[in-house]
Amino acid sequence: MLDLCSISHKGGIVLWSRSFTPEASHAASTSTSPVNSLVRDALIEGTADTKYEKDGYAVRWTFMNDLELIFVVAYQRILQLTYVDDLLFGLKKLFIQYFGPFLTSFVASLHASSSGQPTRDSAMSWDFSKAFEGWDAAFDQLLKGLEQKAAQERKSRVRTWIPPVAAEVNPGSDDDFGAKQTSELTDQQQIARKVQALQSRPRGRGGRRGGRGMARLDSGSGRDSVPNSDSETPTKKSKAKTARHWGDQPVTEADMKDLDYSGDQPLNLDAVSHDIQSLVDEASLGTRTTDGMYEVKDWTFAGQGDVLSKIAGPVTDTGSMGRLSSMFARLTGSKVLTDKDLKPVLDAMKQHLMSKNVAMNISEKICEGVAEGLVGKKVGSFQTTNAAFRQALSASLTRILTPKTSTDLLLSIRNKLSSPLPSTQQRMPYSMTFVGVNGVGKSTNLSKVCFWLIQNGLRVLIAACDTFRSGAVEQLRVHVRNLSMLGVNGAGDSKGRVELFERGYGKDAAGIAREAITYAKDNGFDVVLIDTAGRMQDNEPLMRALAKLVSTNNPDKIIFVGEALVGNEAVDQLTKFDRALRDFSSAAGGPGRGIDGMLVTKWDTVDDKVGAALSMTYTTGQPIIFVGCGQTYTDLRQLRIANVVQAILSD
The missing domain is CATH 1.20.120.140 (SRP54, nucleotide-binding domain)
Known part of the structure; x- marks a missing residue:
């Protein structure tokens, strides 16, 4: 069922409107009207599609550019109305067909008034109720026809399920005869196969089970005994197992010592140091600015020039x-x-x-x-x-x-850390929560961001709030060990610059995040990176749990991690994550937070097919802060608009 239909001029004049529910009628007269929200949030900024959602409403619209008209239909977002597009098309076509001359003179009068030219029409008081007399009946007829058509289509899609016993009601039908014939043929084939198996068995003194008894019964023919099933065949006695040899030479004691990774063995620091350095790609390292800030490289499209x-x-x-x-x-x-x-x-x-x-x-x-x-x-x-x-x-x-907010994350961190505070108040660290679906690389790219923050002289606390996936805490523990040994510019130990905060598995993620932020505040950490468990965007209980973490801790940034491989599926994931976070966090008593930025992983796998980045930025208006493009801590890139445009327009 619809909630609201309206036809208005781009200048803000409402020509006709119809409310179908008391709630919509009340909302239409207030600033919370979905049409007013549409104009304020979408049409003025020019960043919305032909579908807009606000406060439980889904709003669809279309333009008539020649007459500067906007046709709007609003309905409850939870409803699946299939005839809305047809209604908008018919609404525009019928309205122009009925009142074309009147609308032309009306628009001409508005243009003349705006230019200061006095005309006969500009002095008229436009009486829309009289001018559009009879339109309500035409609209009702159009809407009724579309609703009936949609109802018939729904009925045609419903298929009645017939239980198996229904086949016995009409035993003389052709379908039943064919089924019986097939069943009989199948039985005959099975019997024939069993007879053939019996005839082809070698003669002997009997099978494994009951062989002697069967031999006595069949002693006149000398035929072998009949097994209890087709799979029951005589088997030979199995041989003893022998050791498998994996190489030409036997394993020596030295080989066994190298392969012994038990905890009581001494740690080979030289081997560990060599392994750690392999996690930093010298060719992918960022650059230092004149003021000492470490910036990651820009992503460049390796294509054909301009x-x-x-x-x-x-x-x-x-x-x-x-x-x-x-x-x-x-x-x-x-x-x-x-x-x-x-x-x-x-x-x-x-x-x-x-x-x-x-x-x-x-x-x-x-x-x-x-x-x-x-x-x-x-x-x-x-x-x-x-x-x-x-x-x-x-x-x-x-x-x-071009996003609505700044992409300079480091500037945002430094502004919070340097803002003046009362002497009695303790400074809170800058917190970032990483969210996304399963397997996109949240923990790995969180570690890349941590490396970037460490290179800029910040102390980082990583909160292990993925208490569900086995090995999630251990994975972050390995990353913290590696990052501690790398240090700033790869020189020396920096154990004090990064630390892991974890409480094991099966605990409340929101509580762990709260404890981690408190711990970071008391111990002088600058940034808290909160790792969360992956979850599908349609899983309501898990999305509610994530919204609880957000509303409880109110992080400074909520970063959605999506992978470039899935293309526009990432846009669907991003949209539903943003919507669920806003709805559930506001319902939990929070401010109704949504996604603040994106980090797109596996960017090196899509070459020049980077349209998903454009779609994600357009959908939310939020920036893509980083893109991940490799397996080392330095494989993090920034996106520049010119480079994305170059890749999109390349052949």
Whole structure:
């Protein structure tokens, strides 16, 4: 069931509205209206898709650009209404068909009023209830037809299950006869196989069980005894086991000593030191700035130079950008570009973006941004048109990739640690919680972030809050040992700079995180990294437990860890994690926290198909702080918008 439908002008004038529930009617008259939230949070910022969710509502909308109209439908998010898209399409089509001339004059009057030109219509008091008389009946008829159609489709999808005994009701049916014939044929085949097995058995004095008795019964024919089952066959006495030899030479005492990893053996520090140094890739090390800060490297696409300029390259290029270039070659001359002229070019661009794992709705949004920048411009030479297209495309991609918040995590940490406090108040450490689904690499990349923080002179406490997965605490213990031996710039021991806080398995993760933050505050740690157990985004009990950890400890950053391998599945995981955290943490009495940033792992496996990064940033408006691209502690990279644009537009 719908909650609210409305038709309004982009300037904020509501032409028509219908509330279907008392709650929606009350919300429509307040600032919490889903339509007001849509305009404030999505349309003004220009970062939302044609679906928006707020306070339990799902809001869908569509535009009529010529008349500057917005058609909005709101309903409860928990409902699965399949006819909403058809309703929006029919709503727009019927409304324009009924009141097209009136709307044209209305919009023209608004434009004249805004430009200060006095017109006859501008002085009129627009009476929408009278102008749209009869529209309610037409809308009711449209909605009733769509609801009936959806109900029929649901009935057609329901299949009645017939129990097995129903086949006995009509024994003369063809299906029953075929089933019986098949059953009889199967029995005959089984009998024939058993007879053949009996006939082919070698003659002897009897089987293993009851052989003598069967031999006496069959003594006249001299036939061997019949086994109790098909699998019962005479077997020979098994041989004694012999030792397996893995090499040409026997194992010596020296080999056994090298392979002995028991706890009472002395630790070979030289071997451990060599093993630790292999966890740092010298080629992947970051750089030191003039003020001594350690920055990780930027991720760069190992492709073909500036691909934006490649659009203006030779038409003979066989790639998708080459086909796009050939399409632009036709748009030359002295004319003004229209939507019709750009449609084939934008369709080709949309397919190219989708091939780079950019979600379809975001590809359409990018193409809409390009069209807005080009429609109405006069076409000149090929170079002029191509340059305008490059500028519009780059601006559209940059606008979507630019997050709402800063990506400088180190600046945020230093601001909190250096902020003035009263003398009676103890400084709290900066805390970060790492969340995500199972197996994406949360613990490994948490250790990479810890290495980066240590190189910047910060003391880090790692809280082992994954109390479910076997070996999770031991894994972090090994990372802490390695990071302690690496130190800053790989010089000397830095045991005091990193420490593990753990309480074993089966404990409450929220309580462990709270104890870890208190311990870090009392012992002078700068940052607390909270490792959590992996969980699927649809598992409500586990998501509630994670929301409890967030609402109890209120970390400074909640970082979602997703892997680049799954493409747009990571967008679905991110969306549901963010929604569940907001809903459950607010229900638990917290401020309703969501995801604050992303860390994308296994980035080195996707080459130039980096569209998932664009989709994730667009969906949440939050930045991708780091990407993981290897197995060592130095394999952490920052994303630059220009490099992502280059990879997306490459052939």
